[in-house]
Amino acid sequence: MASAAITPRPVRWYNLAAYGSNDVLGAGSMAVISTWILLFYTSFCGLSAAQATIIFGVARVLDAFTSPMIGHLSDNIGRSWLGRRFGRRRFFILAAIPLLPSFAIMWVAGQSFWYYLVTYVLFEMVYAMEIIPYETLASEMSTDYRTKAKxxxxxxxxxxxxxxxxxxxxxxxxxxxxxxxxxxxxxxxIIFSGLFMGAAGLLYAFSWERPRPPGLDEEEAARGGATLGAAFRALYRNLFSTLRIRAFRLHLGMYLGGYISQDIYNAAFTYFVIFALAGSTAIVANLVGVTYVVQLVAVVLAINFALKLSPAAAYRMAAASFAIGVVIFLVMYGAGYGATSALFWLPVVFAGLGRGALNYIPWATYNYMADVDEIVTGRRREGAFAGVMTFVRKMSQALAVILVGQVMQASGFVSKATEQSPQAIAAIVGVMGLGTIAMLAFGVFVSTRFRLTPRTHGILMAEIEHLRAGNRTPSSAENGAIVEDLAGWRYDRLWGNNPVGGAR
Known part of the structure; x- marks a missing residue:
């Protein structure tokens, strides 16, 4: 079995900046879409709420199958000429740059349902082509806990x-x-398309990939290679094999709880402000803008809490803050306050603090999942984890948003109308309140069982080197128990001595 040789390379501030700038595509495009796409479809394109959310859902489902295949291809393309010349991850990033203007053509008004479906699906495919390899680069560029957190x-x-x-x-x-x-x-x-292209260019210029140990590409090629057929088979194999890693299952539960709660909130919030609070699109823009400003502050706080306390403890604090903001919104709506009330900045602050931390914490912990997997399989499968994580995320997001649209449609929501019926408004309020809080509660429950911390990660990495040196018993009973809790396997079944990921 080939082992992954670690060749440290200094990470400079401009590497961090270039890496971070690519989330202009990741977070920026999703912020635009989650806030405005449903309103754009129902207000300027003549689509019903059900049609609009079906477009969103279909694109997400197709992307859910595409993303794991891209992850598999990026894991296995390293032995090809393209992989050797441009990098097995970075090749996809480079190829996506000229395709990113596909984002702009989504926003042409007055077209047919099929136009919006095709253009949305096209952008989702390009997005996955760039984002999936990007999500592996932190683990490629560093193995240090604090550097990955940075x-x-x-x-x-x-x-x-x-x-x-x-x-x-x-x-x-x-x-x-x-x-x-x-x-x-x-x-x-158009403006964001230009920003996406610039960010992807910076990422390609100032990132790198860890050198591959001799023979590892050939070993992985023997498991299936970088063909589309192998990638499709790997979709199902990786889905089940990665879920056999206990820390990843728990991480995925926290991730889905934090992000699906925001999907539901985002899908309903614009309609909540406009119809339940008698607001306008300009007020929505201001409220959402302030929310994201507060989220920016929350990320800074979450970085410190996650490093000093634990990701799980920081997650629970964030979920509580977000839930408080939602509850205050509902109480103020019930008390008859309108969108112009100055008091509405209070729930915006609580929600923003929670959302910002919930955005950071799952991605901070994700960077360590390949380390837990390595002690189980003896392999590095960053691409598989990125693909599976996106597959589960996209499928759940599609179902969540489609459900919101169907509930609104069933309640009598009318597209292009300036006012909605009391039943439709009640459905919007209920979805935003109960749906958001229910998913937050699920994430909090899962977080109580997640025990990856800076200390346990350090022990994990030490045990990986312990096993790599040829030992097959833990360096101490405590270390063995910690590793077994993270991996979900007995110590004597680690390092490839199990069926996970085709290790043996």
Whole structure:
């Protein structure tokens, strides 16, 4: 079995900045889409709420199958000429750059249902082509716990900056073009397409991949190679094999609880402000913009809490803050406050603090999942984890948003209407409140069993070297128990002595 040789290379500030800047695509595009796409479809394109969320859901489902295949290909393309010349991860990033303007063509008003479906699916495919390899680079560029935390922090901090722009930019365009102009969204799409291309270019220029040990590419090629057929088979194999890693299962539960709660909140919030609070798109832009500014502050706090306390403890604090913000929104709505009330900045602050930390913590812990997997399989499978994580995320996100749209449609929501019925407004309020809080509660429950901390990660890495040196018993009983808790396997079954990932 080939082992992954670690060749340390210094990580400079510009490497962190270039890595983080790519989340202009990751967080920026998703902030724009989650805040504005459903409103754009129902207000300027003549689509019903059900049609709009079906487009969103279909694109997510297709992407859910594409992402694991891209992850598998990026794991196995290293032995090809393209992989050797451009990097097995970085080749995909380079190839995606000229395709990123596909984001702009999504925002052309007055087209058919099929136009919006095709253009959305196209962008999702390009997005996955760039983001999946990107998600592996922190583990490629460093093995140190704190350095990986810095990569995650740079990513989320700069991603939140782009999300702030995604919220405020439409407001500025609305004030210039008028609230009834669909060109607002087209210009926004063009501006962000340019930013996406620049960020991907910086990422390619200032990143690298860990040198591959001799013979490892040939060993992995024997397991299936970098063909599309092998990638499709790997989709199912990786899905089940990665879920056999206990820390990854728990991480995935926390990730889904934190992110699906935000999916539900985002899908309903714009409608909540406009119809339940009698607000406007400009008010939505301002509220969302301030939320993302607060999230930026929350990321800084979460970085410190996650390093000094534990990711799980920081997660629970973040979920509580987000839930408090949602509850305050519901109480103020019930008390009859409108969108122009100054008191509405209070729940925005609570929600923003929670959301910012919930965005950072799962991605910070994700960077260590390949380390836990390595002690189980003796291999490095960053691409497989990135693909599976995105597969589960996209499938659940699709179901969540489709459910929101179907509930709104069933309640009598009318597209292009300036007012909605009491039943439709009640459905919007209920979805945003109960749906968001239910998913937060699920994430908090899972977090109580997640025990990856800076200390346990250090022990994990020491035990990996212990096994690599040829030992097959733990260096101490305590260390053995910690590793077994993270891996979910007995110590004598670690280091490839198990069926996980085709190790043996």
């Amino acid at each position: 990569f995650a922090g740079a990513r989320i901090l700069l991603g939140q900056c782009s999300a702030v722009g995604a919220a405020f930019l439409p407001g500025w365009l609305i004030s210039y073009l008028g609230p009834k102009s669909p060109d607002t969204y087209l210009y926004m799409g």
